[in-house]
Amino acid sequence: HQPMRHLTSLRTGGEIACVAFPDTPEKAAALVARLEEHGLRWSPLGYGTNLLVADGPLDRVAISLRQLKTPVRFEGCQVKVPAGYSLPRLVNQCADRGLSGIEGLAPIPGSVGGAVKMNAGSHGYEIADVIVSVDVARERRIVTLPRETLDFAYRHSPFTERDLILGTTLQLRPGNPEASRAEIAEYRRHRAATQPVRDNSAGCIFKNPGPGLATGRIIDELGMKGETIGGATISPVHANFIVTNGSARAADVFALIERIRSRVREARGIELDMEVEVWE
Ligand code: EPU
Structure with a gap:
């Protein structure tokens, strides 16, 4: 009986049946399979920063991957990162290692899994632009889906309610740590100047309706x-x-x-x- 108002940045939302924190992808996939076997409704919970939960009570189980023990792995210009990892933290780490390509995502206060689910973006960057593959628990199995098979669009991904995103591999390019850090600082400054960063919110409520329309x-x-x-x-x-x-x-x-x-x-x-x- 977790009050969702404590788990969302908008600070609203009633009680949910349960929040589960599996610590390995295998346990997460097994949990999804069990819940589906029993016909129980479940939803992935990222950092709750893009989420509006009704006053409830809600008859569903949230699955948070914040406690996944999978480490972040850098290999050349690729990084394999678990879903529960912090996106801003990942952006900083890439910059420090001289890996460029996701600086514009720095001001987005969410998890990597949540960013993939909604194809998060800002300042002309979208996470889908650098995705190589996404690991998903789907129909009782863990599958790795290559980018070519995934239909991303503005704030849209092909993942359904029955998919649990477990992690992703991103393709970055060689960059300069100083230049990346300066770019990130500029985006963070812009966000603080143009958005209500100190208030409770879920970020932008609506999509922009089309090119050139805000x-x-x-x-x-x-x-x-x-x-x-x-x-x-x-x-x-x-x-x-x-x-x-x-x-x-x-x-x-x-x-x-x-x-x-x-x-x-x-x-x-x-x-x-x-x-x-x-x-x-
Ligand atoms: N504007 C106004 N009044 C306002 C807000 C904005 O006139 O109250 C004008 C601005 O002056 C600007 C234009 O509208 O000329 C666009 O505003 P802004 O640069 O803030 O960008 P946005 O289109 O409103 C998008 C994303 C943001 C992202 C920013 C920065 C969407 C729905 N929103 O906002 O993403 O941070 O660009 O790149 O795509 C989010 O996803 O939650 C989010 C906040």
């Missing part, structure tokens, strides 16, 4: 910054962020999402798609 700008132009329902507010810093106070309910966030959607639909004829994952 949801944040659209909501801002409609004058919606600061609008509040219960404990949830459209961030005055960046309009595509909903921020919450300590007492917000997920229902407040859902209501604000619906309000934004209908205003944008009426004013601009645009149907906004969710960027955050939702557990209901």
Whole structure:
């Protein structure tokens, strides 16, 4: 009976049946197989930084891979990294080793597995651009899926609810540690200046609707910054962020999402798609 509000950066969400922390990929795969055998609903839980969980209670088991003991392995310009690893930490380590290609992912506060699942990106970088393969627990087996077989797009991966991403291998290129560190510092500075980094949020709530269109700008132009329902507010810093106070309910966030959607639909004829994952 874990309250999900303690496990998500948005700080909302009711009780979930259980959170499991398998420490090897084999145990994780076996757990998935057992849960499916018993017809129990399960979901992978990364760092909870792109997740909106309903007020619940929720009848599902979350599987966190934070405690996987698999080490990070560097081999030439490739790195094999477990799903529960911190993305910002990985970006720093690559930079220190003179490996370039993921600097733009530095400000994303999530796990590597979560980044693969949503094809996380920022500053023109997307994790799919450097993926060589992804290890997945699928239908009772652990399989390694090469990039060519995986259909990634903007904030989209081909993985389904029945896949548990266990890790990935990334292809980087030789770089210069000083240059990479400077680039990373610039992206972090930009994020701190343009996004509400000190507030509870799940990052951008909606996807951008198309090339050259920014949801944040659209909501801002409609004058919606600061609008509040219960404990949830459209961030005055960046309009595509909903921020919450300590007492917000997920229902407040859902209501604000619906309000934004209908205003944008009426004013601009645009149907906004969710960027955050939702557990209901
Ligand atoms: N803008 C406004 N008002 C706002 C927010 C933005 O006018 O309240 C304008 C900005 O001035 C800029 C444009 O909208 O001209 C785009 O804004 P920004 O540079 O902040 O980028 P974004 O498109 O809103 C995307 C990603 C972010 C990522 C940044 C930086 C999406 C949905 N969002 O935001 O990702 O950090 O680029 O690369 O693709 C996330 O995934 O959770 C996320 C925050």
